Amino acid sequence: MEKKEWYLEYEININRPGLLGDISSLMGMLSINIITISGINQGSRGLLILSTQHQMERLKQLLELMETINLIKLREPTLHDRLAVRHGRYIQRDEDDKRTFHFIRNEIGMLVDFMSEIFKEEGHQLIGIRGMPRVGKTESVVAASVSANKRWLFVSSTLLKQTIRNDLIEGEFSNKYIYIIDGAVSMKRGNERHWSLIRELMRLPAIKVVEHPDLFVSNSQYELKDFDYIIELKNEPNEKITYNVGKQNMFTESGFDGFDF
CATH class of the missing domain: 3.30.70.260 (ACT domain)
Known part of the structure; x- marks a missing residue:
């Protein structure tokens, strides 16, 4: 046997x-x-x-x-x-929503391993990641992509200034890529061509990671129930994730002053 x-x-x-x-x-x-x-x-x-x-x-x-x-x-x-077995404890899972997983900053190694295993799966996966500024959201996604032997592509991002893609070149539509979308940037700066590209990517059998999923769904046809996983990354367990930091509005005309990514 x-x-x-x-x-x-x-x-x-x-x-x-x-x-x-x-x-x-x-x-x-x-x-x-x-x-x-x-x-x-x-x-x-x-x-x-x-x-x-x-x-x-x-x-x-x-x-x-x-x-x-x-x-x-x-x-x-x-x-x-x-x-x-690898890390000596179970991932904290939300009691009410089993799709939601909780991590704190000093558990980034475990988070990277978790996302890496998801990224190795075939087909469409939509993953949302919540977190405050500079907690390590984008860096964790990139590290997990490397670990899973996948390329990553920023559809919208603030990692290198503000990135907004309206189209992809030949070869960039592939399940070998992890597509990273910043929901806040897409909501504030995305035009119709940008959102058309997002809709096209959503139909692609590949992994999509959306930072700030709550903002993403507020300005699109998608809903939180469309996400396969929601990840919350905090500096410490009791930290509140909020988009209203020190100012009445999250955005200003000059950029993301109210919520500095």
Whole structure:
């Protein structure tokens, strides 16, 4: 029977010396290969293992007899399981909207890994990313693109002054690109040709990342429910993401003075 990857997570009831060694030896006797082990939050361990269905069922029976641990999860690994093993904790997910994920600035490494895995998927994906100025939104998207071995293309941006694209050249319509759209710039500076290009890109089976998705939907035919993922990146957990910073209006005629990206 062919082996495949499984994710196993257990909670430690009695943290005695040699516990991990006992579990590892048990897996060895069952010819189960351990790929990765990591602490998951406090008091739990997660493992990626390679096993047949029969071996896994036998392991499950034996682990459930152990008083020192409590078996929590045993399943084919999800993206969140893999990232939890890699980084030692689960991504914070919104309780009300399961498409929304929360990160703070010192978790940018985990955010880049998360987006990179999404960017490796085929077909249309629409991702929104919220955050205050200079928190690392654009840099994270670019880093994730590199990690996923994809090119990135700014459709609208303030990273290098203000970028507004009204058309693309031959070869730039491709699922090898990550298309980055700044919802604030498109809302303020985009003309009909620019929005026509955005509509064309939305029909393309490729990844689109929209910074400031709330502003983007306020000036377009799209809705927040059209997004597959919403990411919130904050400097600290209690920070409020607002577009009204110090002035009554977000924009001025001279540029983005009220909300300096």
